[in-house]
Structure formats: structure tokens, C-alpha cells
Amino acid sequence: MDPLRTLWETFFDGDSMREALPEMLTVGLPNTLILAASAALLGSVLGMLLAVAGISRTRWLRWPARVYTDVFRGLPAAATILLIGVGLAPLGMEVWGPNPYPLGVLALSLIAAAYLGEIFRAGILSVEAAQLEGARALGFSWGESMRLVIIPQGVRRVLPAWVNQLIALIKDSSLVYFLGLLASQRELFRIGQDYAANTGNQSALLLAGLFYLLLTVPLTHAVNWLDRRLRQGRPTAPPEPEPDLAPAGVTPTGREPR
Amino acid sequence: MSTSTATSVSLAVRDVHLAFGAHRVLRGADLDVARGGTACVIGPSGSGKSTLLRTINRLIEPDRGDVLLDGRSVLRDDPDALRQRIGMVFQQFNLFPHLSVLRNVTLALRKLKKLGEDEAVALARAQLDLVGLAAKADARPAQLSGGQQQRVAIARALALRPQVMLFDEATSALDPELVKGVLAVMADLAAAGMTMVVVTHEMGFARTVADTVAFMDAGVVLEAGPPAAVFEAPEHPRLRRFLSQVL
Numbered sequence: 001m002d003p004l005r006t007l008w009e010t011f012f013d014g015d016s017m018r019e020a021l022p023e024m025l026t027v028g029l030p031n032t033l034i035l036a037a038s039a040a041l042l043g044s045v046l047g048m049l050l051a052v053a054g055i056s057r058t059r060w061l062r063w064p065a066r067v068y069t070d071v072f073r074g075l076p077a078a079a080t081i082l083l084i085g086v087g088l089a090p091l092g093m094e095v096w097g098p099n100p101y102p103l104g105v106l107a108l109s110l111i112a113a114a115y116l117g118e119i120f121r122a123g124i125l126s127v128e129a130a131q132l133e134g135a136r137a138l139g140f141s142w143g144e145s146m147r148l149v150i151i152p153q154g155v156r157r158v159l160p161a162w163v164n165q166l167i168a169l170i171k172d173s174s175l176v177y178f179l180g181l182l183a184s185q186r187e188l189f190r191i192g193q194d195y196a197a198n199t200g201n202q203s204a205l206l207l208a209g210l211f212y213l214l215l216t217v218p219l220t221h222a223v224n225w226l227d228r229r230l231r232q233g234r235p236t237a238p239p240e241p242e243p244d245l246a247p248a249g250v251t252p253t254g255r256e257p258r
Numbered sequence: 259m260s261t262s263t264a265t266s267v268s269l270a271v272r273d274v275h276l277a278f279g280a281h282r283v284l285r286g287a288d289l290d291v292a293r294g295g296t297a298c299v300i301g302p303s304g305s306g307k308s309t310l311l312r313t314i315n316r317l318i319e320p321d322r323g324d325v326l327l328d329g330r331s332v333l334r335d336d337p338d339a340l341r342q343r344i345g346m347v348f349q350q351f352n353l354f355p356h357l358s359v360l361r362n363v364t365l366a367l368r369k370l371k372k373l374g375e376d377e378a379v380a381l382a383r384a385q386l387d388l389v390g391l392a393a394k395a396d397a398r399p400a401q402l403s404g405g406q407q408q409r410v411a412i413a414r415a416l417a418l419r420p421q422v423m424l425f426d427e428a429t430s431a432l433d434p435e436l437v438k439g440v441l442a443v444m445a446d447l448a449a450a451g452m453t454m455v456v457v458t459h460e461m462g463f464a465r466t467v468a469d470t471v472a473f474m475d476a477g478v479v480l481e482a483g484p485p486a487a488v489f490e491a492p493e494h495p496r497l498r499r500f501l502s503q504v505l
Contacts (some may be wrong), residue, residue, distance in 0.1 A: 130348065130350055130352045131352060131354065133317060133348070133352060134348065134352030134353070134354070135354075136317060136338075136341065137315060137317060137341055137345075137346040137348075137352075137415075138341065138342070138365075138366040138370070138414070138415070138418065139338050139339065139340075139341040139342035139366060139370050139418070140338065140366070140369070140370065141338050144369065148365060148369060149354055149365075152356050153354075153355065153356050156356060
């Protein structure tokens, strides 16, 4: 048999893809999006807390943040998901019953938080010390200065890296299949895998891959666009250095210094 | 400029010491500014002028000595509350680049003075109008010239109705043609009765606007007095040498 033909039939079988498509669209895609979006949200909040703890002057905040980041960034995502999913299952059982889905979200969030924390921390540290001094001189406390002045600027500078992390999160969401989800909870990858296992044809898995590309490639380009815009500024607002006129009503004569 | 003059206070710095590790930046600095008066602090780079300014609003805490407003020590006050009473303007403006000019001014009004949106905006626009920049309210700081940015920074500080204003080389980062507009705003403020401490290299400004000129060297105020005395009849040899270099 022609090996090329075998390859084609194994991965590009239209009937197998058509068979998997409805479930991919109605079950897999929503679940992948829910997993990735909720983990992005929770991970960003936790990551910001880690970032602020990481630059705190208090050792008891800085150290735990450091250790957390090292551990969750250093472990393989699959290991963390299993550890959380299995390790916290008894706890989850008491809170919401035998449902591994929330633990999957939690595990993904904890992993994302470690990476996002480092991204946010780098952004915050990149803001000039003069900004903090300017805010403190107005009477803002350290915390208010961080929240109102430093963090908004720092986050803006690392938005491209933040989106990159979201892309990684979308892909990592496929790993929650380890936890044994209900049929209605399966995400794209798991559905592809199930069809592949049942039919012996890998085309559904390839279809899942196409879905991932459909989600991540636009984001990749969004990163590039965002990066360009943050570097060059908004095209509609060009800097307009102007001749500096003395304010109205001020006559420079008389008390004007030499 | 007829704002923020109602509650000016007198200011005194008494024997302030400060060391960064082994480096003794301030070695017993003294300064007196009468209510509504303007003190210009001059001196060579590294003499501790900017550091002295920062001990007044406690951006840097002195190791020893005292800072008094209307005769009362401020060292036990809540530093954040103290800084609302003392406006400060920096060499590099320190405007917030992610906010519009208007938001730069309203931020502290809304978050610290707890003013409502409408009230804060009205007050900010009035303050911007006084420095001639009402038309730039919606611009970002980066779209303004250095002189305009510095005037926004002054408006931002004045909007909080401070009792004292500190200027840290406010015109040193400006192109020569932009210096005048900023100095004019500062001179107006002094004439309106604001208590001010002005660290500056603008000897002309010190001579014409200041009530007191204080010469700092190596962390102490070596000589202080009315501009005529300091500039025309300097006593200390180091002041004479400094003046011969800058005038």
C-alpha cells in the first residue's frame, strides 16, 4: 500500500472529521474556552498578587512568592495538574462533589500564576522610580501608588508577554483530560482523542489541532499588533511638540529673571 | 495666581542629618522660610540640596534633626497626610504618562481628597487654566513640551491646596527657551504668598524672586540671607568661589 495514501487517510479523512465536528463545536470548543478563560482570569489575579509580594520589602511576603514561583514554574504542567487534581480531590469532593473540572481550572490557574507573576513583576520593576516618588509626593501611600500609578503602567508594558502566556494556557488546557472528565466536560483535545481511539483514525485529533490553531494564531498576531502599537504609540495621536508660550495673563516683564 | 494662598505656613529645618551608609549627605542643615516667603537653595552638585528638599516632605526620613511647619514638628505626623500639605515639583516632572493631563490633576483630588468627578474636573480645569494649559487637558503628557509638562506638574501639586511648595531644579531639564514660562508661573506663585523652597541653578530667579537665598555645600547651609547680601556681599570663601563660577 502506498505509504503516502495511508498517511492521508489516517490524518485527513473527511468523514471522520465531519463525524467529530459537531461535538468539537458544541462541547470541545466551549470547554477549552471556559478552561482557558477562567484560568487566565484567576491566574492573572494570583499572578498580580505574587508580583506585588515579590517586590515587597517584607521578607515574609517576598520569600513565599519566590518559592511558589520556583515550584510551579519548575514542575511539568502535567505533573501539577495531576498533583492538584488527585491531591485535592477529597477536598473538592466535600465542596462541590465528584467533579474534577474546578480542580482542572485551579491547577491551570496556579501554573499560569507562576509565569504571569514573573511577567507582571518585570513590568512593574521597569517603571521608573521617579513615578513612585511623584505619586508618594502627592500623598498617596505605597499601596495606592502601586495600584493607581505603577501597576497600570507596568502591565501595559508587558501586555505582549501576557498574551503569549494566554496562548500557552489554551494549549495547556488540553492536559486536564488526565483528571477524567465527564463526556460533557471534555475539551477539544480529549474529544479528538476519543474519536481517534474509537475509530483507529487520527483525523479527529488533527481537527482538534486545527481548532487550537484557530484560537492561537489570531492571538499570536494580536500580540505582534499590540507590541507594535505599544512601541510606536497610537497612529491617531502623533506627538506634537509645540512652541511653549508663557501662560495667559503672565507678563514676563518686570520680575523676569535675567 | 490667586489660589492656594490662604493657609501658607512658615517652615523651619533644624540641624538635619542624613547618611546613606558611610556617605553623609546632610550634616546639620538649617533653613528658615517665613510664612509666604520664598527660599532659593543654591550650591554645587552633590551638596545635598535635593536631599534636603526631600527631608522636608519626608520622602526621605532624616536621621536626626527636625522639620517644623508653623513651629510644630512634622516628624510624627502621618507622612502621607503631610505630603498632601506640601506640594512638590521635580526636575523630570514625574507626570503619569498613562493618564491624560486632566487625569494627572484629578487623580489625587478624587482618590485622596475624595472629591466627586464633576468637582475634581472643574477644579483641575481651573488650575490648568491658571498655568495656561486648559486647552491641553485631554492630551497625554508625552504630547506636551517639557515646559508645558512642568506647568502641568505645578498645577497638579497646586490643585491639592498645599501650604508649602517644594521645587527641585524645576527648570534644569528644560530647553532654554522653555525655562521662562515655568519661572513665570513660579514667580507668580511666590508673589501670591505661597511659602516656597526652590532648589535652583537660576541665579536670576533667586536674585529677583527669593526673600532668602541659602547656599549649601557638603551637606550644610553655609550662608543664608537676603539675595542682595548673598550675591553682592558673600562672606564665605566657598560661596564667593561658587558665585564666581556661576555668575
